Amino acid sequence: MKEFKVTPIRNGTVIDHIDVGMALKVLRIIGLKGENVQSTVSMLMHVPSKKGEWKDIVKIEDRELDPKELDKVALISPNATINIIRDYNVAEKFIVEVPEIVRGIVRCQNPGCVTNLMEPVEPEFVVESKKPLLLRCIYCERLMSDVSDYLI
Template sequence: MSPEQILLIPKIENGFVLDHIPAGSGVKILNLIRGHQELNDAVLSVGLNYTSRRLGRKDLIKIQSRELPQRFLQHLSLVVPGVTIKRVEKFAIAQKIVLEPPELVDNLLSCPNPGCITNHERCVTTCFHLVRREPMKFRCNHCERWFAMTELENRLKL
């Protein structure tokens, strides 16, 4: 990041940097953050459409929070896989991970198929399996239908 860009988003003392977000997906992540109550009080810094050597253009989000909830990370790995998460402690990067798409999605989504039993039975747990990486597709364990991630994005169980 160039010095000018650094000026646009302030450094954070403690928290998390979500980096390498494909341009345009930052808004999806903001919506996701809004859906997780534990993060409602966190201070956010958002940068959209920066120049990136790897992606061409990218978004970037900084979250001043002690923890990122496990369920948020699972949702994030589904909605925008490949994001780099850097944990910041005292202005320095303490840990860095890249979120991979999950092989198994356990009760994080509802099924888009209106005929699927999981949409009709009380207290049922859903499960989806990753069946293809490019383009990413998941199979419902119950009705066995395959869904592209675009069909599942608005089916997150928050």
């Protein structure tokens, strides 16, 4: 029997296995600020996972994530699973994947980098390692590992 701590959703997305503490950042990625929410959104923070660890979960009714949003979730929570819910059931499930190239979704943390100057140059990073995450700016070579405060 399925046990639910929150109202089940009919159609939408469950982002499960989010690294504990990252649920609010996931909500920010998908642009939910509370003012213009038109559908049911549930957030569970610090719930036990089957592996005996802790995780966060976000459930959004009537919404799927676009590729940029999926890449951003992968960058802050590489083990997150995306469950597409249709008619109350999990119709599709996949694990997010860190892309090979990170373009236009993370700011370089080097304030002097050309991507942070007046003329707009789109930031771009090569992914040197996925786990643990390590990005190298293609313009200034600065390495970044924790990008959660630098998402665009």
